[in-house]
Amino acid sequence: MREPQLQEFDARLDKIDRRHRKLARGYVMSVNHDGLIIAEPKVQRRGFPWRGTLLILVALMIFKGFLHNQIGAAAYDERVTRLSTGTVVEQAGAYAMTADPVTLWISEQFASLAR
Numbered sequence: 290m291r292e293p294q295l296q297e298f299d300a301r302l303d304k305i306d307r308r309h310r311k312l313a314r315g316y317v318m319s320v321n322h323d324g325l326i327i328a329e330p331k332v333q334r335r336g337f338p339w340r341g342t343l344l345i346l347v348a349l350m351i352f353k354g355f356l357h358n359q360i361g362a363a364a365y366d367e368r369v370t371r372l373s374t375g376t377v378v379e380q381a382g383a384y385a386m387t388a389d390p391v392t393l394w395i396s397e398q399f400a401s402l403a404r
Contacts, residue, residue, distance in 0.1 A: 349385075354395025357388055358403075362396075 308330075315331035357365045365388060372383035388396075 353392045357392055357396040358399040
């Protein structure tokens with residue numbers, strides 16, 4: 290069994306390491322009421338990743354437009370119809386892959402680039 294003093298020392302070292310990791314992510318210096326300067330960790334505020342979500346949606350729309358252009362409108366609609374008769378997951382995929390005005394516009398842009 291370990292000595293109690295060594296256990297207390299290890300606990301203090303762990304506390305110092307945790308504080309150091311927090312301060313490594315950013316800190317704010319403040320002055321205490323008695324003039325002591327203290328470094329306090331910045332509060333990390335994590336919100337919803339709007340930028341990443343928007344990038345994924347844009348990439349998916351471009352992919353849909355590319356597929357629509359490459360396989361043609363009739364074949365694309367036929368595959369989406371076939372998906373809509375499947376399982377619940379396939380039906381959700383069919384709903385997401387349905388050709389909307391944005392997809393058609395992107396498909397036209399790809400067609401104009403190919404000329």
